[in-house]
Amino acid sequence: MPLVSGIDLIGQAHRDGYAIGSFNINNMEILQAVITAAELERSPVMVQTSQGAIKYAGADYLAAMVKVAAAKATVPVALHLDHGTDFEVAVRCLREGWSSLMYDGSKYPLEENIARTRKVVEIAHAVGVSVEGELGKIGGVEEHIVVSEREALFTDPAEAETFVKETGVDYLAVAIGTAHGLYKGRPDLDFPRLQAIHERVRIPIVLHGGSGVPEDQIKEAIRLGVAKINIDTELRQAFLEAVRAKLAENPDELDPRKVLGPGRDAMVERVREKMRFFGSSGRV
Numbered sequence: 153m154p155l156v157s158g159i160d161l162i163g164q165a166h167r168d169g170y171a172i173g174s175f176n177i178n179n180m181e182i183l184q185a186v187i188t189a190a191e192l193e194r195s196p197v198m199v200q201t202s203q204g205a206i207k208y209a210g211a212d213y214l215a216a217m218v219k220v221a222a223a224k225a226t227v228p229v230a231l232h233l234d235h236g237t238d239f240e241v242a243v244r245c246l247r248e249g250w251s252s253l254m255y256d257g258s259k260y261p262l263e264e265n266i267a268r269t270r271k272v273v274e275i276a277h278a279v280g281v282s283v284e285g286e287l288g289k290i291g292g293v294e295e296h297i298v299v300s301e302r303e304a305l306f307t308d309p310a311e312a313e314t315f316v317k318e319t320g321v322d323y324l325a326v327a328i329g330t331a332h333g334l335y336k337g338r339p340d341l342d343f344p345r346l347q348a349i350h351e352r353v354r355i356p357i358v359l360h361g362g363s364g365v366p367e368d369q370i371k372e373a374i375r376l377g378v379a380k381i382n383i384d385t386e387l388r389q390a391f392l393e394a395v396r397a398k399l400a401e402n403p404d405e406l407d408p409r410k411v412l413g414p415g416r417d418a419m420v421e422r423v424r425e426k427m428r429f430f431g432s433s434g435r436v
Contacts, residue, residue, distance in 0.1 A: 155219060156228045158252025159282035159322045161196045166356040166379035170431030171370075174198040174232055174358075175423060176384035178205045180217060181416040182391065187221045187229065189423035193433040198252065198380065200232040203241055211241075215248040227436045232284075234382065242272050246279060254284040254325070262287075262311055269319040277320070284358055284380075287315050288327030306345060313352035323356040323380060324349075330361030339365050343372055350377030358382070367429050374431065383426055387419050394418035 165172045177183045177199055190197035199221075201214050215231070222229035232252040233245045242253050255272040257265035269285045276283045288307030307326040316324060326349055329341040339361075350357055356379035362370070363385035370381065394414040398405070405411055427433045 153222060153225065153228065155222045155249065155251045156196075156230050157280065157282055158198065158230045158232055158284070161198060161228060161230050162282075162323055162356045162379045164196075164435075165432065166377070168435075169374065170435065171359075171374045171379050171381045172196060172198050172230075172432055173362075173423070173426050173430050174200045174234070174380055174382045175387060175426075176200050176202060176205065176234060176382070177214070177218075178208060181412045182387065182419060183217055183221055185387075185391075185416045185419035186423055187225055189420045189427065190227045190229070191225060192420070193424050193427045194227060194436045195427040195432040196228040196230075196435055197427075197432075198230045198232050200234040200382065202234045203236060203238060206241065206245075211244050211248045215245075215250070219249060236272075239268075239272065243275065246276060246281060250281065252282050252284065254286070256286045256325075258286040258289050258327075262315065266315055266318045269315075269321060273320045282322040283320075284323045284325055285315065285319055285321035286325040286358075286360075287312050306342060307349060309345065309348040309352050312349045316353045316355060321355070323358050324353055325358040325360050328359075330359055330365060339369060341365070341369050341373060343376060346373060346376045346378070356380060362426075363387075370429050371431075381426075381430055383423075386422055386426075390418040390422040391415040 161172050175186045186199055199218050218231045230251045233250050233254055235256045236242050236254050237256050245253060253276050255269045257268040273283045289305040328346050329339060357377045358380040359373055359378045360382045362381040362383050395411055398411050398414045
C-alpha cells in the first residue's frame with residue numbers, strides 16, 4: 153500500500169491507547185528488518201531517517217526503498233524525518249514523498265522555536281504531511297545533535313501549551329528524562345510532568361530515546377499520552393552484535409550477504425519485541 157500519513161498512524165494509536173514504534177533506518181537490511189517485523193506482528197510502523205542517514209544514503213535512495221517496501225507491505229507504513237534541523241532538508245523530504253516531518257528547533261529560545269516550527273508546519277500541511285515539534289532538550293547523542301546532561305532541559309507544561317497552539321504541530325516530542333544513546337543507569341521518567349503536558353496540549357506525545365527504557369515505564373508513558381516512541385540504539389546494537397559474531401566465526405568471509413543477513417535477522421526480533429511492548433502488535 154502507499155505510504156500513509158504520520159498522523160493517521162499516531163492519531164489512531166493515541167485514541168486507542170498504544171504507541172507506534174518509529175525505527176531509524178540507514179540501509180536496505182535495516183529497512184527490511186523493520187518491515188518484516190511489522191508484518192509478523194501485524195503492526196503499523198513508522199520508518200524514520202535522520203539527516204545523517206539522508207547525507208549517507210541520499211534522500212532519493214531512501215525514499216525509493218521505503219516506497220517499495222510500503223507498496224509490498226500489508227501493514228500501514230509511514231516515512232518520517234527525525235530531528236530535522238534544516239528547513240531545506242524538510243523541503244527536500246516533502247518533494248521526495250516523506251509522509252511525516254520532525255522539525256527540531258529545541259536549541260532556540262521559545263519564540264524562535266515557534267516561528268521556525270510554524271514555517272515547517274505551513275509548508276507540510278499544505279501538502280497533507282503531518283509535523284512533529286520538539287520542546288525541551290533531550291540529553292545524549294543523536295546523529296548531529298549532542299546535548300550534555302548539564303544542557304538537558306525538561307519540557308515546561310505551560311510552554312508546551314503555548315508552543316502547540318502557536319505552531320499547529322500534530323505531535324510533540326518532550327523531554328521528561330529519556331536520553332539518546334546508551335543509558336548509564338535505569339531511566340527515571342518524570343510522569344507527573346508528562347501528565348501535566350498531555351492535559352494541556354491534548355495531542356499525541358513523542359518519546360525520544362526509547363531504547364533501554366523498561367517496559368513498565370513505557371506502558372505508563374503510553375497511558376499518559378505517549379503515542380510515538382523512537383528506537384535506534386537498540387537496533388544498532390542487535391545488528392552489529394550479530395555482524396561481529398559472524399565475522400569472528402569466519403574472519404575470511406568475503407560475501408557481505410552472509411555477514412549482513414544475520415544482523416538483519418537479529419534486528420527483526422528486537423523490533424518485534426518493541427512492538428509488543430508498545431501495544432501495536434495485532435492492530436492490523
